[in-house]
Amino acid sequence: MVDGExxxxxxxxxxxxxxxxxxxxxxxxxxxxxxxxxxxxxxYMEEANLAVREDxxxxxxxxxxxxDPDAPAVLIGSHVDSVSNxxxxxxxxxVLGGIEVxxxxxxxxxxxxxxxxxxxxTDEEGARFSLGMIGSRALTGMLSREDLRHExxxxxxxxxxxxxxxxxxxxxGDAARSPASLAAYLELHIEQGKVLExxxxxxxxxxxxxxxxxxxxxxSGEAGHAGTTPMGSRRDxxxxxxxxxxxVEEEAASTGSTVGTVGQIExxxxxxxxxxxxxxxxxxLRDIDEAVRDRAEGRIRxxxxxxxxxxxxxxxxxxxxRLPPAPCSEEIRASIAAACEREGIRPYALPSxxxxxxxxxxxxxxxxxxxxxxxxxxxxxxxxxxxxxxCETGCKIxxxxxxxxxxxx
Amino acid sequence: MVDGExxxxxxxxxxxxxxxxxxxxxxxxxxxxxxxxxxxxxxYMEEANLAVREDxxxxxxxxxxxxDPDAPAVLIGSHVDSVSNxxxxxxxxxVLGGIEVxxxxxxxxxxxxxxxxxxxxTDEEGARFSLGMIGSRALTGMLSREDLRHExxxxxxxxxxxxxxxxxxxxxGDAARSPASLAAYLELHIEQGKVLExxxxxxxxxxxxxxxxxxxxxxSGEAGHAGTTPMGSRRDxxxxxxxxxxxVEEEAASTGSTVGTVGQIExxxxxxxxxxxxxxxxxxLRDIDEAVRDRAEGRIRxxxxxxxxxxxxxxxxxxxxRLPPAPCSEEIRASIAAACEREGIRPYALPSxxxxxxxxxxxxxxxxxxxxxxxxxxxxxxxxxxxxxxCETGCKIxxxxxxxxxxxx
Numbered sequence: 001m002v003d004g005e006x007x008x009x010x011x012x013x014x015x016x017x018x019x020x021x022x023x024x025x026x027x028x029x030x031x032x033x034x035x036x037x038x039x040x041x042x043x044y045m046e047e048a049n050l051a052v053r054e055d056x057x058x059x060x061x062x063x064x065x066x067x068d069p070d071a072p073a074v075l076i077g078s079h080v081d082s083v084s085n086x087x088x089x090x091x092x093x094x095v096l097g098g099i100e101v102x103x104x105x106x107x108x109x110x111x112x113x114x115x116x117x118x119x120x121x122t123d124e125e126g127a128r129f130s131l132g133m134i135g136s137r138a139l140t141g142m143l144s145r146e147d148l149r150h151e152x153x154x155x156x157x158x159x160x161x162x163x164x165x166x167x168x169x170x171x172x173g174d175a176a177r178s179p180a181s182l183a184a185y186l187e188l189h190i191e192q193g194k195v196l197e198x199x200x201x202x203x204x205x206x207x208x209x210x211x212x213x214x215x216x217x218x219x220s221g222e223a224g225h226a227g228t229t230p231m232g233s234r235r236d237x238x239x240x241x242x243x244x245x246x247x248v249e250e251e252a253a254s255t256g257s258t259v260g261t262v263g264q265i266e267x268x269x270x271x272x273x274x275x276x277x278x279x280x281x282x283x284x285l286r287d288i289d290e291a292v293r294d295r296a297e298g299r300i301r302x303x304x305x306x307x308x309x310x311x312x313x314x315x316x317x318x319x320x321x322r323l324p325p326a327p328c329s330e331e332i333r334a335s336i337a338a339a340c341e342r343e344g345i346r347p348y349a350l351p352s353x354x355x356x357x358x359x360x361x362x363x364x365x366x367x368x369x370x371x372x373x374x375x376x377x378x379x380x381x382x383x384x385x386x387x388x389x390x391c392e393t394g395c396k397i398x399x400x401x402x403x404x405x406x407x408x409x
Numbered sequence: 410m411v412d413g414e415x416x417x418x419x420x421x422x423x424x425x426x427x428x429x430x431x432x433x434x435x436x437x438x439x440x441x442x443x444x445x446x447x448x449x450x451x452x453y454m455e456e457a458n459l460a461v462r463e464d465x466x467x468x469x470x471x472x473x474x475x476x477d478p479d480a481p482a483v484l485i486g487s488h489v490d491s492v493s494n495x496x497x498x499x500x501x502x503x504v505l506g507g508i509e510v511x512x513x514x515x516x517x518x519x520x521x522x523x524x525x526x527x528x529x530x531t532d533e534e535g536a537r538f539s540l541g542m543i544g545s546r547a548l549t550g551m552l553s554r555e556d557l558r559h560e561x562x563x564x565x566x567x568x569x570x571x572x573x574x575x576x577x578x579x580x581x582g583d584a585a586r587s588p589a590s591l592a593a594y595l596e597l598h599i600e601q602g603k604v605l606e607x608x609x610x611x612x613x614x615x616x617x618x619x620x621x622x623x624x625x626x627x628x629s630g631e632a633g634h635a636g637t638t639p640m641g642s643r644r645d646x647x648x649x650x651x652x653x654x655x656x657v658e659e660e661a662a663s664t665g666s667t668v669g670t671v672g673q674i675e676x677x678x679x680x681x682x683x684x685x686x687x688x689x690x691x692x693x694l695r696d697i698d699e700a701v702r703d704r705a706e707g708r709i710r711x712x713x714x715x716x717x718x719x720x721x722x723x724x725x726x727x728x729x730x731r732l733p734p735a736p737c738s739e740e741i742r743a744s745i746a747a748a749c750e751r752e753g754i755r756p757y758a759l760p761s762x763x764x765x766x767x768x769x770x771x772x773x774x775x776x777x778x779x780x781x782x783x784x785x786x787x788x789x790x791x792x793x794x795x796x797x798x799x800c801e802t803g804c805k806i807x808x809x810x811x812x813x814x815x816x817x818x
Contacts, residue, residue, distance in 0.1 A: 191637065192634050192637045193633075193634065193637030193638055193639075194638070194642060195639070195642075198642075210636055212636065212682070214681060214682075224786065225601050225602065225762065225763055225786075225788060225789070226668065226670035226672060226693045226695070226762070227601075227619055227621065227668065227693075227695050227761075227762030227763040227764070228600065228601045228602030228761070228762035228763050228786065228788075229602055229603070229668065229762070229786065230602075230604070230668065231658070231661050231662040231667075231668055231669070232662070233603060236658075236670070238654065238671055238672075238674065239654060239655075239658050239671075241651075242650075242651040242652075242654035242655055242658075242671075243651075243655060245647065245648060245651035246648075246651055246652060246655060249640070249645075249648050249651075252640050253640040253641070258640075259635065259636065259638065259639065259640055260640070261635035261645070261682070261683075261684055262647055262648075262651075262685075263635060263647075263676070263679065263680050263681050263682060263683050263684065263685060264676065264679055264680070264681055265647065265674060265676055267672070267673065267674055270672065270673050271672050271673070272623060272672050272673055272691040272693055272729075273621070273623075273670070273672060273693050274670075274672050275670055275672065276671075276672060282681040284635045284636075284681055284682050286635070286636050320681075352636070352637070353634065353635070353636025353637035353638070354634055354636045354637050355636070377633065377634075377637065377638065379634060379637075380634070
């Protein structure tokens with residue numbers, strides 16, 4: 001049941017593509033590196049006797065028909081693009097794990113009722129155009145012409161990059177799949193956190209993908225001389241921002257599930273002896289329960305406004321992004337948990353704080369994810385690491401779940 | 410008693426030198442602009458029948474002998490250099506006010522016992538070399554060869570800039586004055602704060618010049634994915650820094666006199682969806698009572714270390730500057746207060762949070778300062794403003810104080 005050695009060898013081979021001299025990999029969408037990665041993946045799909053095709057958005061898929069070719073397919077997916085200084089597992093594990101599952105099915109001569117397909121989505125990371133999940137958006141038919149105008153750092157819009165890669169942006173609608181054509185979506189992915197490591201477990205059952213709200217908070221106070229303005233006469237924008245950061249931490253923690261992060265902060269005028277007159281900070285709030293997240297956000301806004309009002313500081317909120325969480329299908333979670341139990345692993349449920357293509361595919365069909373333990377929780381970094389054994393275990397769980405969902409009469 | 414019209418006219422004339430097209434003045438030390446300003450000031454000194462000289466550090470002085478030419482002199486001082494986008498009063502008011510006092514004494518034929526001297530110190534602001542009070546340091550003999558190696562943005566050290574301006578850095582020691590040669594130092598300066606405006610008073614009696622401690626705090630935590638790291642598993646360097654900023658505010662305010670300011674903050678890596686792994690921030694702490702300031706600093710350090718220890722965050726303190734406060738002479742304060750009463754102004758005592766040349770001159774002789782009301786407390790800005798009437802009132806108080814300290818037998 002699945003060839004861990006072969007999976008590991010393919011992970012290593014794929015890791016050679018886009019390798020940077022200074023360490024890490026860089027495989028941006030619609031570049032020669034991404035093309036080379038997809039070509040290698042297509043060759044593995046052929047070794048697995050899959051029917052290989054690439055759709056209008058550049059999504060590369062390999063399909064094995066079921067007993068009933070008209071039945072909705074079980075889709076396994078992930079991506080082969082990377083961030084600018086990425087590791088070897090985020091994305092590749094899901095694509096190569098899916099191929100390994102299908103090659104095993106082929107080698108064992110198993111006949112499933114439903115077709116099974118594995119897909120490498122175009123540009124999940126968003127590292128090139130600051131718009132991620134391009135391929136999975138296209139699959140749902142929701143990738144707009146507006147989206148295709150996002151530009152990279154050199155001012156090249158997605159539509160131009162597509163043309164340069166031999167794709168026709170006018171036809172991107174052709175990549176859309178109907179809900180009727182899909183029975184389930186499955187993704188095997190590294191956790192990118194430390195929860196499984198802390199639990200001593202190789203794999204976990206994902207409960208859902210948290211929906212992020214990204215806000216920008218602008219504080220306006222009054223700049224002044226640090227020496228000549230008594231504490232009681234100040235309207236210090238940074239002191240107000242510090243109080244609000246404390247509120248974010250407190251309100252997120254009090255829910256038990258929401259995470260709240262201030263990752264960016266800018267202070268004006270920024271002199272060592274000048275009271276800050278203005279501050280801008282970012283806020284990333286996530287939860288797999290939208291109501292819990294939105295209540296935490298409401299409390300943060302309310303308390304931040306109270307603090308700023310008390311301090312004579314102007315406060316405004318800008319919204320950069322607001323995505324709903326995507327819960328995983330109860331049925332798929334149960335199937336994954338059963339597979340874990342069969343392999344003697346305690347089924348452990350955990351949310352995905354990071355976004356994945358499944359957020360979009362969930363609009364078409366039930367979605368489920370299997371997480372594999374990450375060493376030290378490190379990701380988006382050359383130090384990203386999951387052991388050979390854990391990758392093989394994750395692939396086994398995927399295999400058992402696929403067989404269950406695809407059916408064997 | 411003093412010609413307010415003449416003082417105002419000279420303030421306006423001096424403000425034309427170094428005027429920038431975009432507004433504000435820029436008169437950096439050892440530049441043609443500063444030279445032109447000193448030349449104009451020297452011409453006013455000559456109009457006041459003063460003996461004009463420039464010392465080895467470029468300090469420009471005008472002296473009027475007393476009955477006893479060997480008696481220690483009453484020195485009036487300030488500066489004519491400016492910050493990069495400065496106003497018309499910070500510095501010039503003290504120099505031109507001092508000349509106005511001496512010209513009035515000359516015109517009225519008053520004979521003082523002690524000599525009276527007015528000096529325009531070289532580079533008080535520190536805008537060019539990030540080393541301020543160059544001229545007053547030289548006066549105390551404490552300007553070292555090390556100090557002269559401070560470079561401007563173009564990599565020109567002070568010693569080179571001095572040579573280019575016709576001064577010999579080897580001879581800077583010649584600018585030193587003996588304590589025996591000085592009876593008192595007086596400075597007329599704008600408040601650069603809003604205290605007098607709030608009190609409805611044109612002038613105030615300075616109690617002392619606060620001593621600044623400048624620290625750099627470095628927080629080291631652990632960067633991580635904003636979505637995949639639960640609140641309880643974080644070592645967020647910015648969340649720790651926010652708590653410490655709250656502590657700074659609280660401890661400074663609790664003393665009633667200390668001011669504490671975080672004016673700069675930098676966050677690494679600075680991604681909107683990445684938990685900050687490192688933060689650096691600046692801390693400016695001042696008080697005119699050194700013991701109060703140092704106790705506040707001790708409490709801040711102790712509580713910051715407790716907070717960081719609890720959060721698993723590394724914290725280190727770097728010291729950029731530590732100057733003792735300079736208290737004003739009780740005798741001079743009493744003399745200024747008596748002058749205020751004579752002019753029908755309630756004597757109001759207030760500290761100087763900003764640094765001034767008097768901090769250094771106080772090492773040689775008793776020091777006192779007169780503050781003039783600043784509109785909206787704005788300074789180091791083209792909007793810096795004190796009314797003609799307030800400037801004249803400040804100059805009158807200076808005149809009466811000089812006559813008292815210089816003696817008339």
